[in-house]
Amino acid sequence: MTEPGISRRSFLDRLLGLGVLAWLGSVIYPVVEYFKTPPQGEAEVTSVVATKIQSVKPNSGLVFRFGREPAILVSGPDGKLRAFSATCTHLQCTVQYRNDLQKIYCACHNGMYDLNGRNLAGPPPRPLTEFQVTVKGDDVVVSRT
Numbered sequence: 001m002t003e004p005g006i007s008r009r010s011f012l013d014r015l016l017g018l019g020v021l022a023w024l025g026s027v028i029y030p031v032v033e034y035f036k037t038p039p040q041g042e043a044e045v046t047s048v049v050a051t052k053i054q055s056v057k058p059n060s061g062l063v064f065r066f067g068r069e070p071a072i073l074v075s076g077p078d079g080k081l082r083a084f085s086a087t088c089t090h091l092q093c094t095v096q097y098r099n100d101l102q103k104i105y106c107a108c109h110n111g112m113y114d115l116n117g118r119n120l121a122g123p124p125p126r127p128l129t130e131f132q133v134t135v136k137g138d139d140v141v142v143s144r145t
């Protein structure tokens with residue numbers, strides 16, 4: 001004797017099929033998303049105004065945004081301006097200027113760089129990336145070299 005409509009077996013088959021489809025979707029969707037090309041970020045910035053020249057004092061440092069990265073403008077004790085990527089070459093912490101040491105310092109693991117961006121002490125494996133600094137009118141302009 002068969003009942004009209006859907007049988008128990010047919011119902012369970014469909015339920016199992018839906019479960020398999022849902023499982024496949026949960027596996028395939030993240031894989032597809034992983035391999036999709038990420039949306040384009042902002043275009044690479046090649047030059048920014050870091051600050052106004054009037055606000056730069058000798059033996060000081062200023063961390064500023066250079067596109068998506070932090071950068072640091074350093075005015076040495078002699079007043080000479082230099083700029084570097086502020087991303088430590090060890091584990092990507094942001095460096096800072098220590099006016100008491102007259103060095104660029106990374107507080108994460110006591111990394112130390114000189115005023116030319118060369119790694120002096122601690123774990124940083126290579127120098128900071130240097131940028132070009134020019135003063136145009138009142139603006140301190142930092143550019144990729």
Ligand code: FES
Pocket residue numbers: 088089090091092093106107108109110111122123124
């Ligand atoms: S991240 Fe800078 S010293 Fe480790």
